[in-house]
Amino acid sequence: MSARTEKYTGHAPPELLAAMRAIAEREGRDFDAVVEDAMWDYFKRSLGSNVRPEVMAHFYASMERNRRLMELLA
Numbered sequence: 619m620s621a622r623t624e625k626y627t628g629h630a631p632p633e634l635l636a637a638m639r640a641i642a643e644r645e646g647r648d649f650d651a652v653v654e655d656a657m658w659d660y661f662k663r664s665l666g667s668n669v670r671p672e673v674m675a676h677f678y679a680s681m682e683r684n685r686r687l688m689e690l691l692a
Contacts, residue, residue, distance in 0.1 A: 636655060638652055
């Protein structure tokens with residue numbers, strides 16, 4: 619978790635909380651740290667594309683390698 623935190627309260631379905639607690643226990647982590655990671659992941663995904671840069675690099679390289687084939691098929 620961050621060095622500086624702010625307390626909040628929230629509500630979630632019991633099944634979701636149980637799943638998050640199971641993840642925390644399995645990974646030997648604090649429940650709050652797992653919840654914070656989930657919040658950061660959601661925040662990052664909401665900003666735009668969730669495709670990893672290395673995946674896009676492979677995609678563009680493949681397009682370049684196959685440019686002639688794409689022209690022939692067009």
